[in-house]
Amino acid sequence: MIQVSGVAKSFRSNDVLRGVDLEVRDGETLTVIGGSGTGKSVLLKNMLGLLKPDRGEIRIDGTEITALDETELLHVQQKFGYLFQGAALFDSLTVEENVGFGLHNLTDFDAAKISARVRECLAMVGLKGIQNLKPAELSGGMKKRVGLARAIACQPQYIMYDEPTTGLDPIMADVINELILSLQKQLCVTSIVVTHDMKSAYKISNRIAMLYEGKIIFVGTPDQVRNTTNPVVHQFVEGLSHGPITVDIEKSFNFEDQS
Numbered sequence: 001m002i003q004v005s006g007v008a009k010s011f012r013s014n015d016v017l018r019g020v021d022l023e024v025r026d027g028e029t030l031t032v033i034g035g036s037g038t039g040k041s042v043l044l045k046n047m048l049g050l051l052k053p054d055r056g057e058i059r060i061d062g063t064e065i066t067a068l069d070e071t072e073l074l075h076v077q078q079k080f081g082y083l084f085q086g087a088a089l090f091d092s093l094t095v096e097e098n099v100g101f102g103l104h105n106l107t108d109f110d111a112a113k114i115s116a117r118v119r120e121c122l123a124m125v126g127l128k129g130i131q132n133l134k135p136a137e138l139s140g141g142m143k144k145r146v147g148l149a150r151a152i153a154c155q156p157q158y159i160m161y162d163e164p165t166t167g168l169d170p171i172m173a174d175v176i177n178e179l180i181l182s183l184q185k186q187l188c189v190t191s192i193v194v195t196h197d198m199k200s201a202y203k204i205s206n207r208i209a210m211l212y213e214g215k216i217i218f219v220g221t222p223d224q225v226r227n228t229t230n231p232v233v234h235q236f237v238e239g240l241s242h243g244p245i246t247v248d249i250e251k252s253f254n255f256e257d258q259s
Contacts, residue, residue: 001026002047002158002192007056008214009042016042017053018214029184029191031201033236034211035245040194041085043211044160047192048080049073078106081151081189085163087143089135089150095122096131099150106154121149124186125179141172148179152187159183161193165200173200180204198237202226210236212245 002024009017016039024030032040045051047058049065058065060076068076089098099118103109109117118131125145135143144164151159164180165173177200184191184204195201201208202222209219210233218225218233228234235243 001059001061002190003057003059004043004047005057005059007043007046007053007058009039009046009051009053015214017046019056020211020214020216022209022216022219024190024192025207027188027190028206029180029193029204031193031195031205031208032211032216033194033196033198033201033208035196035236038211039214040211041162044162044192044194048082048160049077078154079157081154081156081159083144083147083151083159083161083164085166087135087147089143089146091135093134094131095127095133095135095138095146098135098146099131099153101150102154117153118149121153122146124152124183125149126175141168141175144168144172144176145179148176148183152183155187156189158190158192161191161195163195163197164193165195165197173197174203176200177203198239212236 004020004022007017007020008015020043032043034040042051046053053066060079063076065073065076090101093101096115096118099121100114103114103117122128122131125148127142127145127149130142135146138146161180164176168176180191180193181204183189193201193204205222207219207221208225209216212232218228218230220228225233225237232244235245
C-alpha cells in the first residue's frame, strides 16, 4: 500500500502540489488524471523518492520514506518499476542492454541469466528477436514496450506509468492499454498511472483520482467518474472548453515567444 498525506512541493514560486492526500490500494491500478502541468508527474516522482516533498508524508508498505537516507531509500525504490513518458532508453545501448540495465546494476545475475530474463520480458510485451537493435531503429510504440520490459525486468511490486499512451496512434495506444491489463494479471502488481487520456483511464483503472490546483479533488471508479456531478471533473473528462477550468490561451500558445 502507498499512502500520501499532505504532500506539498514547490519550484521557486510555483506551488505544484498543495497538500495531496491519496491512498493506493494493494493490487489495484490507480490512475491520476488532470491537465497538462498540474503536477501529475511531480506526484509520481515524490512517491518514488526521486523528488522530496517540502512537507507531508509518503508511506510505502508502512515505511515513511521522506526522511530515509540514500541507502534506505534505494531499498524501497527497488520495489518499483517505472515507465517514463518518453521511454527514456539509452541511445548508445542495444535493446538487450537497456532492458537488462537494472539487472546488471541491482542483482548478482550472470550474463546468461540476464539475457534469458531480458528475452522473457520482451516476450511479455510482444517483442521477440529485437534485442540487438538500437533505440533509433524502433518505432514509438516499440520504444514504449521496450521501456515497459525494462520496468518489469527486476520483478517490481509496483509499476508506475507516466503518460504511457502519449505520442502513440490510437491502435498502438490500445496495445499499450492491453499490455498494462495483461501485466497486471500476470505479475499481480500494483500500478499507478498518470494520464490525460480518458479512453485509456477508463479501460485500465480500478479507480481514478483527479489532481486539480495541487490537490486530489475526486477519487472514484470509472463509472463514478463518468457519472460525476463534480463540475471540474465533468469538464475535464468530457473535454469541454467552457467550465470552471479556465485556460490562458495566450500563455498556452506562447504568442510572445513566437513574435
